[in-house]
Amino acid sequence: MHLNRFSSFLVRPSIKTIAEQSGVSKTTVSFVLNGRGNEKNISAETQKRVLDIAQRLNYQPNHLARSLSMGRSYTIGFVVPDISNPFFSKIARLVEHYAEERGYSVMVASTDEKPEKEQKILTAFTNRQIDGVIIAPTTELVSSKIANLPMVNFDRNFNDKDDNFVTINNSETANQLTQKLIGKGCQKIGLVGLSSFLPNINERIDGYKEALTNNGLFINQSLIIDVNTNLIKQDVESAIHQLLKEEVDGFLFLNNVLAAEGIWLVNKHYPQLIDKIKFASFDNLDVFDYAKPKVTSALQPGDEIARNCVEMLFKQIEDKEQSGSIRLSTTIIER
Amino acid sequence: MHLNRFSSFLVRPSIKTIAEQSGVSKTTVSFVLNGRGNEKNISAETQKRVLDIAQRLNYQPNHLARSLSMGRSYTIGFVVPDISNPFFSKIARLVEHYAEERGYSVMVASTDEKPEKEQKILTAFTNRQIDGVIIAPTTELVSSKIANLPMVNFDRNFNDKDDNFVTINNSETANQLTQKLIGKGCQKIGLVGLSSFLPNINERIDGYKEALTNNGLFINQSLIIDVNTNLIKQDVESAIHQLLKEEVDGFLFLNNVLAAEGIWLVNKHYPQLIDKIKFASFDNLDVFDYAKPKVTSALQPGDEIARNCVEMLFKQIEDKEQSGSIRLSTTIIER
DNA sequence: ATCTCTTAGTAAACCGCTTTAGTATGTTTA
DNA sequence: TAAACATACTAAAGCGGTTTACTAAGAGAT
Numbered sequence: 001m002h003l004n005r006f007s008s009f010l011v012r013p014s015i016k017t018i019a020e021q022s023g024v025s026k027t028t029v030s031f032v033l034n035g036r037g038n039e040k041n042i043s044a045e046t047q048k049r050v051l052d053i054a055q056r057l058n059y060q061p062n063h064l065a066r067s068l069s070m071g072r073s074y075t076i077g078f079v080v081p082d083i084s085n086p087f088f089s090k091i092a093r094l095v096e097h098y099a100e101e102r103g104y105s106v107m108v109a110s111t112d113e114k115p116e117k118e119q120k121i122l123t124a125f126t127n128r129q130i131d132g133v134i135i136a137p138t139t140e141l142v143s144s145k146i147a148n149l150p151m152v153n154f155d156r157n158f159n160d161k162d163d164n165f166v167t168i169n170n171s172e173t174a175n176q177l178t179q180k181l182i183g184k185g186c187q188k189i190g191l192v193g194l195s196s197f198l199p200n201i202n203e204r205i206d207g208y209k210e211a212l213t214n215n216g217l218f219i220n221q222s223l224i225i226d227v228n229t230n231l232i233k234q235d236v237e238s239a240i241h242q243l244l245k246e247e248v249d250g251f252l253f254l255n256n257v258l259a260a261e262g263i264w265l266v267n268k269h270y271p272q273l274i275d276k277i278k279f280a281s282f283d284n285l286d287v288f289d290y291a292k293p294k295v296t297s298a299l300q301p302g303d304e305i306a307r308n309c310v311e312m313l314f315k316q317i318e319d320k321e322q323s324g325s326i327r328l329s330t331t332i333i334e335r
Numbered sequence: 336m337h338l339n340r341f342s343s344f345l346v347r348p349s350i351k352t353i354a355e356q357s358g359v360s361k362t363t364v365s366f367v368l369n370g371r372g373n374e375k376n377i378s379a380e381t382q383k384r385v386l387d388i389a390q391r392l393n394y395q396p397n398h399l400a401r402s403l404s405m406g407r408s409y410t411i412g413f414v415v416p417d418i419s420n421p422f423f424s425k426i427a428r429l430v431e432h433y434a435e436e437r438g439y440s441v442m443v444a445s446t447d448e449k450p451e452k453e454q455k456i457l458t459a460f461t462n463r464q465i466d467g468v469i470i471a472p473t474t475e476l477v478s479s480k481i482a483n484l485p486m487v488n489f490d491r492n493f494n495d496k497d498d499n500f501v502t503i504n505n506s507e508t509a510n511q512l513t514q515k516l517i518g519k520g521c522q523k524i525g526l527v528g529l530s531s532f533l534p535n536i537n538e539r540i541d542g543y544k545e546a547l548t549n550n551g552l553f554i555n556q557s558l559i560i561d562v563n564t565n566l567i568k569q570d571v572e573s574a575i576h577q578l579l580k581e582e583v584d585g586f587l588f589l590n591n592v593l594a595a596e597g598i599w600l601v602n603k604h605y606p607q608l609i610d611k612i613k614f615a616s617f618d619n620l621d622v623f624d625y626a627k628p629k630v631t632s633a634l635q636p637g638d639e640i641a642r643n644c645v646e647m648l649f650k651q652i653e654d655k656e657q658s659g660s661i662r663l664s665t666t667i668i669e670r
Numbered sequence: 671a672t673c674t675c676t677t678a679g680t681a682a683a684c685c686g687c688t689t690t691a692g693t694a695t696g697t698t699t700a
Numbered sequence: 701t702a703a704a705c706a707t708a709c710t711a712a713a714g715c716g717g718t719t720t721a722c723t724a725a726g727a728g729a730t
Contacts, residue, residue: 014686025710030688041708063462064408065686068399068715075442075463082428089424093417093445100444105459107410107442109435110428124440127398128410264624287622289599349716360680365718376678400716403685 013057022046022053029054033061067129076313077125077133078108079118080155081229087256087283087300088136091154094306095134102314104131113195113229115139122149132317134309150316152309152323156200162325164316166308170200173298173330174207175214177252177280180296180334182215184278186250189217190243192236192262193254194227204254204282223248227258236261244270249277256283259295267293284333294335301328348392357381357388364389368396402464411648412460412468413443414453415490416564422591422618422635423471426489429641430469437649439466448530448564450474457484467652469644485651487644487658491535497660499651501643505535508633508665509542510549512587512615515631515669517550519613521585524552525578527571527597528589529562539589539617558583562593571596579605584612591618594630602628619668629670636663 011017015029022029029050031040037047053059067073078095080088096106107125111118118138125133132150135141140158141151153159154166181189191208193201209219223246227235240262243251251266253259259281267274274293281288284299305328312323346352350364357364364385366375372382388394402408413430415423431441442460446453453473460468467485470476475493476486488494489501516524526543528536544554558581562570575597578586586601588594594616602609609628616623619634640663647658 016686026687027689027710027712028708031709034688041706043708046708060458060462062403062464062686063459064399064403064464065715066688068397068403068717069686069688071715073399083418083431084421084425084428086419086421086424089421089427090419092424092443093419096418096444105442105444105463107440108427109431109440123395127395128440129397129399260621285622286595287620292627351716361717362680362682362719363678366679369718376676378678381678397716400685401718403687404716404718406685 012062013059014062015059017057018050018053018059021057022049024050033059071129073129073131074103075105075107075128075130077122077130077135078106079111079121079125079133079135079137080108081111081113081136081138083108083110085257086285087302090302091306091309094303095310098307098310111138113138132313134313150313152312152316154305154309156198157325158199164312164323165325166305166312166328167200167325168300168305168328168330170203171207171210173282173332174204174252174254175211176207176332177282177296177298178208178211179215180332181250181252181278181280182211182217184250186248186278187217188220188246188248189223189250189252190239190246190248191224191252191254192227192239192243192258193225194229194232194258196226201254208252220246222246232257232261237265240265240269244273251277251279253279253281256281256285259283259297260285263293263295288333288335296332296334298330298332300330304328347397348389348394349397350394352392353385353388353394356392357384359385368394406464408464408466409438410440410442410463410465412457412465412470413441414446414456414460414468414470414472415443416446416448416471416473418443418445420592421620422637425637426641426644429638430645433642433645446473448473467648469648485648487647487651489640489644491533492660493534499647499658500660501640501647501663502535502660503635503640503663503665505538506542506545508617508667509539509587509589510546511542511667512617512631512633513543513546514550515667516585516587516613516615517546517552519585521583521613522552523555523581523583524558524585524587525574525581525583526559526587526589527562527574527578527593528560529564529567529593531561536589543587555581557581567592567596572600575600575604579608586612586614588614588616591616591620594618594632595620598628598630623668623670631667631669633665633667635665639663 015026019026019029024046028042028046031037032042032047032050033054076099078092083089083092092108099106107130109121111121115138126149134152134154136155137153137158152164152166157165157167178189191205193205195201196205205224212219223243225239227239236258251262253262263279266277279293280296282298284297288295288297308326315321315323350361354361354364359381363377363381366372367377367382367385368389411434413427418424418427427443434441442465444456446456450473461484469487469489471490472488472493487499487501492500492502513524526540528540530536531540540559547554558578560574562574571593586597588597598614601612614628615631617633619632623630623632643661650656650658
């Protein structure tokens with residue numbers, strides 16, 4: 001055994017310490033501290049004695065030992081492509097909040113949209129015995145499914161079965177955003193998306209196409225651009241140039257990162273066009289509130305997403321019950 | 336013992352399983368799997384046999400058991416006021432990255448600037464036996480210091496001794512930002528800050544005052560406003576009204592949240608003034624790049640902050656060595 | 671022929687908790 | 701007056717690892 005960091009001058013009290021000092025067995029101490037004293041017929045005096053001593057020693061349970069013994073760590077994982085993306089960090093905050101309410105802690109990690117990194121993270125987390133994971137996956141997660149880890153997907157999903165999945169009405173939202181642009185007079189709308197192999201992104205593209213068709217506009221494949229996640233800066237830049245060469249009069253960005261980057265580039269390279277072109281974006285950003293140009297955006301219900309994810313996960317962990325999928329509505333913010 | 340989630344149909348192999356299947360003791364398996372086979376005189380054949388079987392069974396170590404035994408969890412905590420604040424979430428991402436490089440996982444939590452919540456989080460984390468914590472504290476953390484948990488402070492610090500602390504040159508940066516505003520013709524600069532009991536905030540205020548004095552401008556206390564963290568929206572709104580009543584021609588915001596809120600409000604209530612007033616903000620926001628009005632901001636070196644925090648923490652954890660404080664430089668981005 | 675070294679391992683304690691299957695004593699009930 | 705029951709507790713195994721202190725067998729040195 002290694003020395004732990006307390007042993008040199010201060011030993012963290014364990015239930016053994018309490019047991020010795022109160023003259024009862026470890027078993028009794030464990031029962032009392034877990035509030036099972038009455039159920040287990042421990043007399044009131046003994047219970048009081050144990051509790052007093054625990055308090056006096058400022059006893060804190062070793063959660064690791066507890067977890068090892070119970071096969072439950074009361075810790076969940078939150079795995080996303082990039083925790084510094086405001087969309088994800090807002091949800092992280094809320095997940096943390098709802099998890100804490102139930103005594104769970106949260107480990108986070110970013111996958112960078114890389115399947116190998118995702119796999120590594122999931123392995124590290126399951127080895128740490130997390131009880132479940134909330135994830136915006138980058139790939140199919142087959143091997144973790146096999147390991148039978150309770151899991152809730154959000155934002156995207158690769159399973160054929162729409163199990164344990166929290167998402168938004170992607171195609172409808174894209175349809176509405178496109179409709180707004182058309183309503184503002186746009187006739188030629190460029191779409192800047194990414195990772196079009198992601199189901200949620202595909203739905204967004206479908207919504208966009210639907211809106212065009214409904215309004216008698218052409219679907220022009222050269223106006224639909226798929227950016228490489230690993231080359232966002234460069235790819236968005238060439239997308240902007242290309243689309244403006246095609247003389248688009250509106251942009252639909254499929255997420256906040258693309259929108260922020262794209263708008264910045266239009267500002268930089270084509271300031272004369274900035275007032276003539278309309279912008280719409282999936283995901284809201286706080287700054288859209290005051291920044292120019294005005295951007296029409298789709299606000300995802302972060303709080304509901306987080307709450308549903310946590311609830312679904314706990315349903316799996318605690319009740320061994322699977323959930324179906326939930327599709328939440330976005331709020332279109334017109335500016 | 337509870338059944339763990341595998342037991343119904345699939346038992347996770349343990350070193351015991353490997354030991355049985357390879358006909359050696361648990362001890363030997365442990366040595367081999369930890370790469371100490373040669374050191375411990377385990378023959379090459381035995382090592383190969385053990386490793387092969389481990390691989391075939393797809394053995395994954397139970398990190399909890401390991402941690403319990405070793406008194407080390409290879410997990411650290413990252414505790415900030417609000418993980419959804421981009422300043423913190425960016426650092427979180429980097430901390431996660433540097434921690435992962437060394438095989439550590441990261442638990443995060445938000446304190447909401449509330450000391451009781453901070454204390455609860457720290458208790459939950461230490462009970463989970465984290466090896467150390469990187470924290471932007473809201474209070475003095477006396478009790479955790481007593482528990483002897485390796486800890487690195489960043490952004491702010493309440494200890495008299497400047498130990499294990501990563502920060503930026505607050506007063507110099509505030510001075511420079513103020514100077515920039517003056518250089519743009521401002522004569523009456525309103526300061527919107529918060530939590531002025533925080534040492535780092537105080538330094539920023541000092542820098543602001545210094546710049547005024549150096550330029551022969553008056554320090555007017557009624558232009559220095561302290562916002563209540565729990566009432567940011569309301570307080571910033573009244574601050575803006577009050578300062579504009581005083582006819583300020585420049586704003587210095589002491590962090591990104593205040594800046595975003597303040598600029599939005601000026602835009603909303605005083606659009607006619609937006610081009611006449613100059614804005615400067617501590618912390619950069621991506622949107623400052625393209626948003627109007629132009630904001631001069633101080634970019635904190637997130638990567639260096641994160642790297643230094645992680646390094647300092649590991650110095651404490653692994654080498655039992657304390658570090659002094661590091662003060663990093665910001666980059667002023669003029670717009 | 672004995673002593674010492676090296677090689678190749680292993681038994682068992684331990685980390686701190688939970689839980690099962692008891693025990694011992696007194697109290698009812700038939 | 702023995703059997704059944706309730707009360708108040710406990711010993712010990714187990715979770716899955718790590719580590720210390722040994723053992724047993726063969727090789728080399730004296």
